Amino acid sequence: MIGLCLGLAGVVWAELPVPAFTLAWRHTIEKIRWEEDYRVTAEGLLLGEARVKGSGAGMEIPADAELREGSWHYQRQLAPLQPLRLGRTPEAGDYQLCFNQRCRSMSDWLGPPQATQPTVELWSCELGSPLSVNDAGNG
Template identity: 40%
Template sequence: MALLGVCLAIAAAGPATAPVFVPSERFTLAWTHSIEKVRWEEDYAVVPGAPPTLKALSARIRGSAAGMEPPADAVLRNGWYEYTPTTWSPDGLRLTRSAYTADYDWCTAAGCVPLGSLLPSDGDITLLTPCVQTAAPLR
């Protein structure tokens, strides 16, 4: 049986270090801009295929600030600028994580946790890629 999800890896760790598999076909990455203090949320889906791909579904910005302006087609609803991203990376995301700012939040239907609870940060780049984990057959 194969499970869809994402693999998280520290970029500097190199290929010898096994990534952490997180089973999730839909998730939200959320963060607060370190200077402007504006909340940003992006919803993603892991799309089955060989190999699986990552698709951005929607995004929200809680207000606007310098360098964080919402796209022209964003709609303001309840204080959030909502829009559908027009560009996305099917191969995955490079997440910059710093010891000097709050970590990303990883959100699913079960709730939100800091990304560090899934994979501690080395203060640099974390790679998030769509992947499949094959479960061993039950005996």
């Protein structure tokens, strides 16, 4: 079964048996929520729709974005990401992973962000051991 792996340099720290997820975070300066929807495929993580509640420093809204329900919605055409590399530091706060209609902090699987480990990678992987969503911290 293919799922989502979290770790660094190919070393798996956590496995999640999910076919899709939303990655969410707050912009470090503007404090505006940003969300990106991904599908987990054998080729990598495929970005679908993205949403942002407003613009600001480094947060330009694409020209083709549509304002719906208080957020700008848009899509980018990117090749599957394998891996998706994220900066994760105590100063910036943590990311959330959302699936099965729930959002949880990445800290639930990886512990809090640490200055000594400022990067995490997400990639699609063949799951090594069968985990249930409950085992993955989403009970």
